Amino acid sequence: MNKVLSFVNQKGGTGKTTATINVGAGLALKGYKVLVIDIEPQSNATLSLAIEPSEIKKSMYDVLIDNVHISDIIVPTSTENLSLAPAKIDLSNSSVNLADVSHNQMVLKEAISPIKNDYDFILVDCPPSLDLLSVNALAASDGIIIPVLCDYLSLEGLKQLIDSINRIKEKFNPDLRILGILPNMVDYRRNLTNDSLSLIRKNFKDKVLKTEVRVCVSLAEAPSYGKTIFSYAPASTGGEAYKKLVKEVIKRSKKL
């Protein structure tokens, strides 16, 4: 396959990190070789995989700013076939440090190219912004997954996000595709959820994934044990949803 997928949304708290970790783990459990790349200064993907950022010597910061080879920072995780290129807090200075670098939107793409064929999937967890780090992820990706909440502010942001993605696609990566919009924290008891879901499906049609991930507290608990949903609570509604999502991601990746 050799696909690079980014989890992007400038709206905060929509489930980007949760989706990156659990889709990554689900693909790894099916035998695919997966690398998760964490480019979030708050290093949530790194923390969720039970790796303490302060104990890491070199991180994605060193790869993007000091030209360290990405294979020098990759670490194994507790899930077989799932590796991680960790982040640290110093990533928050990267926009400033990369400001003077020419083609500073392509730094991540260049860093990934020597290892792209070593993995079936490379998943990039992005910060809640459309700054230089997220633009790098979009420039390096084959497909993007956009987790959204079913509320007013998230929906408003979605139109803006799709416009920005199309601009970045034209400038830096014409082959970039939206693999899917992922409705997350769905609660069918709330009118707001049902109204928003029908609006999303009406406006964005087949760009919206069939899988809807319901609110499931196990998904919020799992990171504090450093576990993915598959090792923490595989039979929960969260576990079932992510099993389904992984199948849909595989199917849609083949069309990228």
Add this chain to the structure above:
Amino acid sequence: MNKVLSFVNQKGGTGKTTATINVGAGLALKGYKVLVIDIEPQSNATLSLAIEPSEIKKSMYDVLIDNVHISDIIVPTSTENLSLAPAKIDLSNSSVNLADVSHNQMVLKEAISPIKNDYDFILVDCPPSLDLLSVNALAASDGIIIPVLCDYLSLEGLKQLIDSINRIKEKFNPDLRILGILPNMVDYRRNLTNDSLSLIRKNFKDKVLKTEVRVCVSLAEAPSYGKTIFSYAPASTGGEAYKKLVKEVIKRSKKL
């Protein structure tokens, strides 16, 4: 009073915008003259107050980048005594545009100083990051309010955030104080919430506000009607919580 308060947290989706709008409205209803400043590129505070960002001619972007006087962009809202300095999507380029400006951390403080005495409270809604825009808000503030969710990833981020705030305080604003950490989307039925709450109160002691805002769907519905909680559902648990929070903010602001 003449206090500037910023709502800050680099973790996404913790309730910064919701708290800014509803604390602002609550203070305005008590007769205080309040200005909300939106410096989030996704302009969520502007949207929540029923102002369409695309119809705004000049925004905080023009104030920060082109030296437009902030009083030229201030608009009234549907709540008496509550005004807004709106944001637009072009704010997402501000870190790059401000990179070459000397003392670029103080641009917001300078923009606010001519009008600071016209308002009892100026509330700044920040994006989910600690980039230059958020640093500007911290440099311009008397106090900060940190909305947090009661989950693992939010708690991990809180320690990092407090460290970063102390560094910014030493460099740019020695008088800056944490007015309070606001537990948000509290759900007493979840173990994760109760465990997190006792951890937050143990680690951060009197920095944590007494008011806890419970999960309340009215808070998520109100922005889609362009209303604050006080005009949409004042008797809801969200409305009651924000009434209590406003009283606590007034009390703590007197000590700043």
